[in-house]
Amino acid sequence: MQRISKERDRLLRRAARLSGLAGSVAVLLVMLVPGGLSLALLGRCLPVLLLMVVGQYLLGRSGRIRWVALIVLSGNGIILLIGFSGQRTSGLNLVEETVIGAVAATATSSVALVLVVSTRRLILLFALFSATLASVLATMITSAGAIVPLAITICGWFAVALAGWWIAQSVPRVMQRIAAIGRAHLAERHASELEAQRRQDARLLHDTVLATLTLLAHSGVGVSPAALRQQAGDDARLLRQLRLGGLPTPRRSGVYTLERATESTLGSTLESVKQRFGRLGLEVDWHGSGQVLLPSDVLDSFLLALGECLENVRRHAGVDRADVTISDDDTTVRAMVTDAGVGFDLLGVSAERLGFAESVVARLRDVGGNARLFSSPGSGTTVVLEVPK
Numbered sequence: 001m002q003r004i005s006k007e008r009d010r011l012l013r014r015a016a017r018l019s020g021l022a023g024s025v026a027v028l029l030v031m032l033v034p035g036g037l038s039l040a041l042l043g044r045c046l047p048v049l050l051l052m053v054v055g056q057y058l059l060g061r062s063g064r065i066r067w068v069a070l071i072v073l074s075g076n077g078i079i080l081l082i083g084f085s086g087q088r089t090s091g092l093n094l095v096e097e098t099v100i101g102a103v104a105a106t107a108t109s110s111v112a113l114v115l116v117v118s119t120r121r122l123i124l125l126f127a128l129f130s131a132t133l134a135s136v137l138a139t140m141i142t143s144a145g146a147i148v149p150l151a152i153t154i155c156g157w158f159a160v161a162l163a164g165w166w167i168a169q170s171v172p173r174v175m176q177r178i179a180a181i182g183r184a185h186l187a188e189r190h191a192s193e194l195e196a197q198r199r200q201d202a203r204l205l206h207d208t209v210l211a212t213l214t215l216l217a218h219s220g221v222g223v224s225p226a227a228l229r230q231q232a233g234d235d236a237r238l239l240r241q242l243r244l245g246g247l248p249t250p251r252r253s254g255v256y257t258l259e260r261a262t263e264s265t266l267g268s269t270l271e272s273v274k275q276r277f278g279r280l281g282l283e284v285d286w287h288g289s290g291q292v293l294l295p296s297d298v299l300d301s302f303l304l305a306l307g308e309c310l311e312n313v314r315r316h317a318g319v320d321r322a323d324v325t326i327s328d329d330d331t332t333v334r335a336m337v338t339d340a341g342v343g344f345d346l347l348g349v350s351a352e353r354l355g356f357a358e359s360v361v362a363r364l365r366d367v368g369g370n371a372r373l374f375s376s377p378g379s380g381t382t383v384v385l386e387v388p389k
Contacts, residue, residue, distance in 0.1 A: 008171040016113040017060025023106025024053050036095025041085045048077045068111045072128045075108030076135040083139025101149040104132050105156025113164035129157050209235050282314040288326035301367045302387045308359040309337040309383045317341025335385040343375045
């Protein structure tokens with residue numbers, strides 16, 4: 001809602017500046033009509049008109065009340081200068097009436113566009129309109145009662161205020177409808193993506209694990225033990241890749257493209273882990289280089305331990321962001337997982353809780369690695385994972 005209000009106010013400020021400057025240009029053109037204003041009166045009005053133009057420009061930038069007051073005071077100053085410019089016996093001439101009407105109904109009334117957005121500003125709008133109307137009435141009294149400037153002033157202020165009110169009411173409705181359309185589009189896209197993922201998962205399960213389980217249920221009739229072992233091994237590798245965030249691509253029914261290399265680049269799998277936790281609501285910021293070759297068994301243990309650390313952050317830290325810094329030397333690859341969450345007392349962890357000990361520490365030790373944990377209440381948690389190259 002705050003953003004909608006800012007957009008509305010910015011639109012009203014720009015409209016006030018454009019309409020005010022257009023009115024000032026019209027006033028200037030009328031002032032320059034030959035025989036309309038005396039040179040002395042023109043010399044007094046032009047500086048005041050310039051001051052009003054400055055106020056209109058600044059009003060378009062900030063919308064402050066001080067610039068509103070400057071515009072109205074300058075406009076009323078021009079009106080009074082023309083109305084009291086000496087002894088008059090025949091009233092205002094046509095040019096003078098037109099200048100007064102243009103100043104009051106266009107250049108000055110433009111401030112109404114920024115004064116229709118709140119009750120306090122509406123009160124100020126009424127006060128400024130009354131002051132302008134009083135200035136026009138004063139010139140009518142001193143010039144034998146010219147009625148045209150008064151009518152133009154009332155119509156101009158009413159029209160500008162009505163236009164400003166319409167814009168102020170329309171912009172929030174438009175922005176809310178746009179936001180509703182955007183939310184509906186996101187919901188529809190999310191539903192489509194979930195349905196597509198569900199269908200893909202169903203096909204993947206049917207083509208691999210369910211097919212293998214069906215063979216086992218029928219005691220592998222018609223299939224050699226070696227082929228059955230190969231199929232089960234492929235299914236196990238597929239499940240491992242899915243757990244690490246990979247998305248296997250089917251080549252044909254029941255056969256999926258899997259990574260066959262005995263060594264893998266760390267950086268090629270970190271992004272999949274990041275995307276997996278991003279979908280779960282935890283943003284992971286990676287630092288350092290991931291272009292390190294690791295044996296497949298070491299890489300599996302390293303990534304699974306890293307994933308367990310990030311899962312602990314997601315579940316227990318109370319934050320939605322974590323940092324992972326990757327570094328290496330000649331013999332070791334390290335990952336430092338850091339969060340700014342609630343932290344905990346290491347001495348207060350029950351010995352029966354084996355999640356970190358088994359899923360992280362023991363898993364890394366099986367491949368010659370190690371894990372260290374640092375935390376304290378209110379200071380976040382840091383885990384350092386190390387595996388050999």
